[in-house]
Amino acid sequence: MAKLTIPAQELMYPGHAACPGCGPALAMRLLLKGLGPRTLVSIPACCWTVIATPYPTTALRVGVLDNAIEATGASISGMRAAADALGLKDVNIVGFAGDGGTADIGLQALSGMLERRTNAIYVMYDNEAYMNTGIQRSGATPWGAWTTTTPVSPSLRGKPEPKKDIMGIVLAHRPTYAATLNPSFPEDFDRKVEHARDLTGPRFFHVFTPCPPGWRFDSAETIALGRLATDSGVFPLYEVEEGRLRITRKTGQLKPVSDYLSAQGRFRHLTPDDVARIQAQVTEDWERLLRREREEIVRSH
Numbered sequence: 001m002a003k004l005t006i007p008a009q010e011l012m013y014p015g016h017a018a019c020p021g022c023g024p025a026l027a028m029r030l031l032l033k034g035l036g037p038r039t040l041v042s043i044p045a046c047c048w049t050v051i052a053t054p055y056p057t058t059a060l061r062v063g064v065l066d067n068a069i070e071a072t073g074a075s076i077s078g079m080r081a082a083a084d085a086l087g088l089k090d091v092n093i094v095g096f097a098g099d100g101g102t103a104d105i106g107l108q109a110l111s112g113m114l115e116r117r118t119n120a121i122y123v124m125y126d127n128e129a130y131m132n133t134g135i136q137r138s139g140a141t142p143w144g145a146w147t148t149t150t151p152v153s154p155s156l157r158g159k160p161e162p163k164k165d166i167m168g169i170v171l172a173h174r175p176t177y178a179a180t181l182n183p184s185f186p187e188d189f190d191r192k193v194e195h196a197r198d199l200t201g202p203r204f205f206h207v208f209t210p211c212p213p214g215w216r217f218d219s220a221e222t223i224a225l226g227r228l229a230t231d232s233g234v235f236p237l238y239e240v241e242e243g244r245l246r247i248t249r250k251t252g253q254l255k256p257v258s259d260y261l262s263a264q265g266r267f268r269h270l271t272p273d274d275v276a277r278i279q280a281q282v283t284e285d286w287e288r289l290l291r292r293e294r295e296e297i298v299r300s301h
């Protein structure tokens, strides 16, 4: 059997306020295993505020700054400046925010942090909606998905707009390192975290984090659903460093997206034509990713 390379240390307490099967909870657990105890995390308003710090308790063994939803990028720039001023060495400064707080409300603060080349790691955990406030659609909600603000009715059939390409936006800033991560592939996840930990400059993780109540699936299926997302091409795993893109999981043949979609209640209303449209988009995006890997240089500094 292959040696398990994931660090045994647990920097998240077993008692916390996340739902059963919470993808974002798994993401934080794996992230902190890879980063280690010399880590400070800034968390804006999102599910993770509720999970981490229901007063007077905490779910984390590392320091946490609770910040405003639009401010994660700015807050980690400030934390890095403070750590430098205090002479704190080898401290990982991390922003950990949802898709709403990153791709929508906090986008300018993220852009500023990347452009200033802040020496920190920004993590966007993507549960594809504003979950903490009741499953409202975000810029990262995929086309066709039911949410409470994109209902299924005679006049609307889920979200009519496509998902925002956050990796494209981040890569336009030429960060030191950017990668997509999925807790269903913990070795790949941990390798990227440990690699990024030892780099200097702005680093970004886009993390796939299923949400059982928001996506309408059984909480026992989180890991299986995550595997389907990557193996169908819906959420490919790759990393970009010094302008070079590398796909970190290839299975030869992608699974049909219908396997992934049919496992979730939020897509239950989709017609065969809708599914075919999504399949065409996923196939096109996957082929573009393969081309970008072959072209090698995505963006250089």
Ligand SMILES: Cc1ncc(C[n+]2csc(CCOP(=O)(O)OP(=O)(O)O)c2C)c(N)n1
Pocket (backbone or CB within 6 Å): 045, 046, 047, 048, 069, 070, 097, 098, 099, 100, 101, 102, 127, 129, 130, 131, 132, 133, 138
């Ligand atoms: C400026 C501002 N607008 C709205 C809110 C209310 N609010 C708190 S958490 C939240 C949802 C955040 O969604 P996301 O960032 O996707 O994280 P998730 O809840 O899904 O974990 C919202 C809208 C707020 N706190 N501040």
